[in-house]
Amino acid sequence: MQKDKHMRNGTPLLLLAATALACVACLTNWGAGTAPAASLEATDSGAPSAMVIFPVGAKPNTEGAAMKPVLFNHLVHEKKIENCESCHHTGEPVACTSCHTVEGTPDGKFVTLERAMHADRPAKRENGNTPQSCVSCHTEQLARRECAGCHALVKPARNEEWCKACHNVTSNITKDDVHQGAAGKLVSERNEALAAETLIGRRDVSYLTPTDGPYKVKIDAVAEKYEPSLFTHRRHVNSLMERIKDDKLAKAFHTSPETLCSVCHHKSPLSSTPPKCASCHSPRIDPGHPERPHLKAAYHLQCMGCHTGMKVGRPLNTSCTTCHKERAPQSADQPGGAK
Amino acid sequence: MNRRKFLTILGSAGVASALSTARVANASGGTTTWPYYENSYGVLHDTTRCIGCRRCEEGCNKVNGLPKPKKPFSDLSVTETRRRTSAYEWTVVNKYEVNGKPVFRKQQCFHCNDPACASACFAKCFQKQPDGSVTYDGSQCVGCRYCMIACPFYAPGFEYDKAWDPLVQKCTFCEPRMKEGKLPGCIEACPIDALTFGRRSDLIKIARARMHENPGKYADYIYGEWDAGGTAWMVLAPSPEAAAASGHEFADLGLDTHLGNRPIGELTYGALSAVPMIVAFWPVLFGGAYAMTKRREAMHKAEQEAVAREAGEDVAAAVAAAVRKIEETQGRSAADTARAAMADALKAREAACAHAGEDK
Numbered sequence: 001m002q003k004d005k006h007m008r009n010g011t012p013l014l015l016l017a018a019t020a021l022a023c024v025a026c027l028t029n030w031g032a033g034t035a036p037a038a039s040l041e042a043t044d045s046g047a048p049s050a051m052v053i054f055p056v057g058a059k060p061n062t063e064g065a066a067m068k069p070v071l072f073n074h075l076v077h078e079k080k081i082e083n084c085e086s087c088h089h090t091g092e093p094v095a096c097t098s099c100h101t102v103e104g105t106p107d108g109k110f111v112t113l114e115r116a117m118h119a120d121r122p123a124k125r126e127n128g129n130t131p132q133s134c135v136s137c138h139t140e141q142l143a144r145r146e147c148a149g150c151h152a153l154v155k156p157a158r159n160e161e162w163c164k165a166c167h168n169v170t171s172n173i174t175k176d177d178v179h180q181g182a183a184g185k186l187v188s189e190r191n192e193a194l195a196a197e198t199l200i201g202r203r204d205v206s207y208l209t210p211t212d213g214p215y216k217v218k219i220d221a222v223a224e225k226y227e228p229s230l231f232t233h234r235r236h237v238n239s240l241m242e243r244i245k246d247d248k249l250a251k252a253f254h255t256s257p258e259t260l261c262s263v264c265h266h267k268s269p270l271s272s273t274p275p276k277c278a279s280c281h282s283p284r285i286d287p288g289h290p291e292r293p294h295l296k297a298a299y300h301l302q303c304m305g306c307h308t309g310m311k312v313g314r315p316l317n318t319s320c321t322t323c324h325k326e327r328a329p330q331s332a333d334q335p336g337g338a339k
Numbered sequence: 340m341n342r343r344k345f346l347t348i349l350g351s352a353g354v355a356s357a358l359s360t361a362r363v364a365n366a367s368g369g370t371t372t373w374p375y376y377e378n379s380y381g382v383l384h385d386t387t388r389c390i391g392c393r394r395c396e397e398g399c400n401k402v403n404g405l406p407k408p409k410k411p412f413s414d415l416s417v418t419e420t421r422r423r424t425s426a427y428e429w430t431v432v433n434k435y436e437v438n439g440k441p442v443f444r445k446q447q448c449f450h451c452n453d454p455a456c457a458s459a460c461f462a463k464c465f466q467k468q469p470d471g472s473v474t475y476d477g478s479q480c481v482g483c484r485y486c487m488i489a490c491p492f493y494a495p496g497f498e499y500d501k502a503w504d505p506l507v508q509k510c511t512f513c514e515p516r517m518k519e520g521k522l523p524g525c526i527e528a529c530p531i532d533a534l535t536f537g538r539r540s541d542l543i544k545i546a547r548a549r550m551h552e553n554p555g556k557y558a559d560y561i562y563g564e565w566d567a568g569g570t571a572w573m574v575l576a577p578s579p580e581a582a583a584a585s586g587h588e589f590a591d592l593g594l595d596t597h598l599g600n601r602p603i604g605e606l607t608y609g610a611l612s613a614v615p616m617i618v619a620f621w622p623v624l625f626g627g628a629y630a631m632t633k634r635r636e637a638m639h640k641a642e643q644e645a646v647a648r649e650a651g652e653d654v655a656a657a658v659a660a661a662v663r664k665i666e667e668t669q670g671r672s673a674a675d676t677a678r679a680a681m682a683d684a685l686k687a688r689e690a691a692c693a694h695a696g697e698d699k
Binding site for chain 2: 120155285287290291293294296297298300301304317318
């Protein structure tokens with residue numbers, strides 16, 4: 001496999017750069033490319049609809065060893081972002097890699113390709129336009145209401161999977177393509193053909209459906225002052241899915257069928273049959289794991305965290321009896337939410 | 340026993356007592372526990388989690404057998420006012436506003452690593468325990484309330500309503516419960532882990548981990564990690580939103596951000612530690628100085644008297660010689676007259692001298 005060879009070659013800079021590139025491509029949305037190359041929807045600006053961004057550097061490897069290039073869907077981004085200068089921060093509609101290379105160039109003020117694509121918080125420019133990186137702009141999107149619920153609880157782990165979301169092009173790319181691309185010499189027709197092929201080859205991930213999970217879940221492990229809570233599991237999953245049904249960003253980045261499940265059923269391997277919460281969260285405070293909320297707190301943190309993030313006004317955090325019915329013999333003097 | 344021996348004994352007794360006072364102070368833990376006990380416990384209060392349900396107040400009230408408050412704990416409107424802890428409410432939850440959103444913060448004794456209350460108490464009622472709590476033993480309390488003035492968090496309260504033996508009261512960190520292996524009442528009552536109990540050193544790591552895992556959620560500061568020399572209870576605050584970055588997240592939560600990072604007691608330890616020395620040595624020092632002055636005066640007087648006596652003898656000899664000469668030249672009767680006259684004159688002079696001496 002080409003990829004394995006690259007990895008073994010281990011030129012970290014190249015890898016990073018390509019990550020960056022791949023990111024860009026990935027951020028692009030691949031739902032759009034269902035037509036053959038020739039019939040990709042044209043852009044208003046006249047730029048290619050999709051392109052492959054290579055880790056352009058001063059020392060391209062003849063073996064084609066480099067970070068996996070990134071598919072960038074220019075069309076989708078162009079439609080979403082009104083101001084071209086958000087990305088083309090100099091005002092010139094040129095390729096990123098003309099200034100930002102793997103090693104950095106004086107023209108790009110030695111901001112490397114990796115940084116240009118991945119900087120979390122680009123330093124605010126004193127005059128002029130503060131550029132966005134792929135990562136910084138996409139991270140901002142997590143604050144959107146439909147995303148904020150889950151992403152208040154879960155920030156994407158920056159592991160191999162995270163890189164792969166963008167650094168992912170068609171397997172038909174040849175060593176020579178990569179070599180040419182990394183040297184900045186790949187002809188644009190070939191580049192666009194590769195991009196189109198990648199885009200068309202992409203398929204939306206098929207999520208688990210709400211009906212794959214239970215209908216209702218009775219949460220009664222720690223019930224003492226209140227009756228057990230009846231959690232409408234299916235309704236909740238349904239509501240989440242409904243909100244991101246047509247969201248291209250979500251489609252691009254939620255890459256496995258269990259992605260949505262893994263927000264609440266976190267920290268265990270992705271699975272359609274996740275372990276019980278009590279597997280890790282003990283009913284009483286566990287002095288051995290002060291960092292781990294006890295079961296009651298774990299439920300409350302998940303429920304309230306998501307509801308707050310999504311700005312679900314109701315129920316109030318302190319309105320215990322909305323979720324738990326009051327237990328009859330209990331004195332009426334008990335606020336707070338026990339489960 | 341002469342004076343010198345007496346002074347020697349007195350002085351050495353003073354030194355010995357001063358030294359033993361110092362040793363007792365060290366042995367009983369004193370007030371200085373800097374650096375803090377490594378394995379002590381603490382609590383991390385995450386205000387981004389707190390929902391203001393007042394369950395901690397209720398739990399505290401219950402386990403400590405405090406009097407029932409006028410308004411029930413289910414009345415959450417009391418959090419709107421800026422309440423303070425008192426002798427009968429050892430913890431209170433108040434509502435603050437950060438970035439225009441309500442944030443709740445629990446207030447109680449922070450259980451300082453090096454408590455200011457202990458440094459101010461001359462009856463040694465307060466003590467930092469190895470488990471992290473700052474305990475109060477009222478058996479020696481004189482009710483001076485210096486501790487209440489010294490505390491930078493206004494935590495101790497006074498039983499003003501008690502006519503007999505009113506005591507200072509504050510959060511005990513449920514030290515009696517901890518000794519039994521139980522958790523503090525408030526910690527057990529919190530339904531959302533806004534209060535995390537653990538070793539202080541672990542809590543700092545947990546706090547940093549939360550900041551790391553949730554970029555942009557927290558202000559990048561652990562209140563109490565260093566404030567006032569470090570406290571067992573620590574607070575996390577929500578980060579200011581980028582646009583409204585005031586940098587006063589903790590001040591907005593009613594926390595004093597100007598306590599510095601050294602124990603408050605350090606300001607007074609130097610002066611207060613000198614007190615036993617002064618008590619022991621000043622009587623000796625000034626007593627000795629007084630005795631020495633007195634002795635010098637006495638010696639001076641004796642010397643003067645000797646000189647005067649010598650001078651008197653000289654005069655008598657001169658008179659005798661003069662009288663003898665008069666006897667040889669002018670006969671016995673003239674000599675007698677002269678002797679009598681000179682004796683009178685000397686007597687008159689001595690009398691005058693003595694008179695003057697008395698005046699002195």
